[in-house]
Amino acid sequence: MRVLILSDIHSRFDVLKRILESVDVDCCFICGDLSDFRAEDVFVISEILSEVGLKCYCVHGNCDPEEAIDYIEQSGMINLHCKSLPFENYTLHGVGGSNYTPFLTPSEYSNEEMWSFVENFIYGERNILISHCPPKGILDMTYSGINAGCEVIRSIMEKFDYIFCGHIHEAKGMYKNGTLVLNPGSVISGSFAVWDMNSNSFELKNVKDFKNFRSI
Numbered sequence: 386m387r388v389l390i391l392s393d394i395h396s397r398f399d400v401l402k403r404i405l406e407s408v409d410v411d412c413c414f415i416c417g418d419l420s421d422f423r424a425e426d427v428f429v430i431s432e433i434l435s436e437v438g439l440k441c442y443c444v445h446g447n448c449d450p451e452e453a454i455d456y457i458e459q460s461g462m463i464n465l466h467c468k469s470l471p472f473e474n475y476t477l478h479g480v481g482g483s484n485y486t487p488f489l490t491p492s493e494y495s496n497e498e499m500w501s502f503v504e505n506f507i508y509g510e511r512n513i514l515i516s517h518c519p520p521k522g523i524l525d526m527t528y529s530g531i532n533a534g535c536e537v538i539r540s541i542m543e544k545f546d547y548i549f550c551g552h553i554h555e556a557k558g559m560y561k562n563g564t565l566v567l568n569p570g571s572v573i574s575g576s577f578a579v580w581d582m583n584s585n586s587f588e589l590k591n592v593k594d595f596k597n598f599r600s601i
Contacts, residue, residue, distance in 0.1 A: 386411050386473060386581075386582040386583065387408075387409065387410040387411050387579060387580070387581050387583075388411065388412055388413070388414060388579070388580040388582065389404075389408055389410040389412070389413045389414070389439070389577060389578075390413075390414045390416070390549050390567065390569045390577065390578040390579070390580060391404070391413060391414070391415045391416065391569060391572055392415065392417060392446075392517070392549075392550070392551025392552070392568065392569055392570070392571060393416075393417070393418040393446065393551045393552070393554055393570075393572055393573060394415070394418060394419050394430060394572040395418055395419075395420065395421040395448065395571070395572070395573050396419075396420050396421040396423060396426045396429075397573045398429055398430070400572050400573060400575060401433055401572055403575070404572065404575070404577050405433070405434075405437050405439070407590075407592055408577070408579060410439065410579060411439075411440075412439055412440045412441065413434060413439045413442070413443075414443065414515055414549055415442070415443035415462075415515075416444065416446075416515055416516065416517055416549055416550050416551040416552075416568075416569070417444050417445055417446025417447070417449065417482075417516075417551055417552065418445075418446030418447065418448045418449060418517065418552070419443065419446065419449055419453065419457075420448065420449050420450075420453060421448060422448055422490075422491065423450075424449060424450040424452045424453040424456050425456065427453050427456040427460050428456060428459075428460050430460075430462075431460035431461055431462050435461065440463070441462040441463065442462070442463045442465050442470075442472070442477060442479070442515060443457060443463070443464065443465065443479075443515070444464070444465050444481035444482075444515050444516065444517055445457065445466060445481035445482060446481065446482065446483065446492065446517040446551065447483035447491070447492045447493050447517065447552070448491065449481075449482075449491065449492055450491040450492065453492075454466055454481070464479075465477060465478065465479025465481075465515050466479050466481040466502065467479070467480070467505070469507040469508070469509075471509075472513065475509065475511045475512060475513050475546070476507070476509030476510075476513070477513050477515060478503075478506045478508075478512060478513065478514050478545075479515045479516070480499065480502045480503055480514070480515075480517070480518075480538070481502075481516075481517050482494050482499075482502075482517060482518075483517055483518045483535065484496065484499060484533075484534075484537075486533070496536060499535060499538075500537055503537060503541060506544075508544060511546050512545045512546055512547075513545060513546060513548075513549065514538070514541075514545045514547070514548045515549050515550075516535070516538055516548060516549070516550045517550065517552050518534055518535035518538055518550060518552050519534040519538065519548075519550040519551075519552060519553060519556065519566065519568060520534050520535065520538040520539035520542045520548065520550075521535055521538070522534060523539070523566050524550065524553065524556040524557075524560055524566055524567075524568045525552075525553050526553070526555075526556055527553060527555065527556075528555055533552070533553055534552075542564050542566070543563060543564060545564050546565070547564065547566075547567065548564060548565070548566045548567070549567050549568075549569070550567070550568055551568055551569065552568075553568065554571040554573070554574065556568050557569065557571075557576055557589060559587060559589070565587075567589075570591070574591070575591045575592040575593070576589070576590070577592075578590065
């Protein structure tokens with residue numbers, strides 16, 4: 386089983402298609418910000434993934450309006466927000482949106498709300514968290530030097546074998562101290578990751594030579 390890990394698509398369907406053309410994978414995790422403030426773009430992403438036969442598990446991000454949660458389910462993708470679901474030999478858990486930012490984006494939540502999203506998780510022997518936000522202090526440093534991660538995610542991170550996250554585009558990378566935390570980078574910059582579950586190996590990749598990127 387090979388899993389494509391994506392985050393921060395921000396409605397860049399052209400880049401998503403190029404990434405899909407470059408990989409041989411069996412399913413997909415999306416760590417939020419599917420759209421650039423247009424919830425209906427979820428349906429376009431679902432169609433693109435369906436064309437290549439990829440089953441997709443995802444959460445919404447802070448730039449996805451909250452109606453995107455319903456649209457994810459209507460589209461045929463699997464909405465993980467606030468849920469615990471079986472996946473191979475793991476239990477998948479999901480939390481979407483983000484803690485508060487200076488930008489007043491559509492899906493930002495207080496710590497109390499973030500706690501309400503995770504407090505009813507049902508843990509298995511091996512657990513994966515798909516989160517838009519990284520844990521506070523881990524793969525969360527912005528260009529301005531601020532650690533913008535989520536305190537709630539940090540407080541529960543030891544419950545997981547893996548945390549796949551996004552949100553901070555510039556914090557692409559992997560961190561391991563018991564729990565492995567991975568930020569695949571943003572799709573809008575051509576970045577993604579592949580997890581080969583058979584060898585339990587991870588690759589951080591980038592599709593080169595894109596032109597005419599639209600900044601967000």
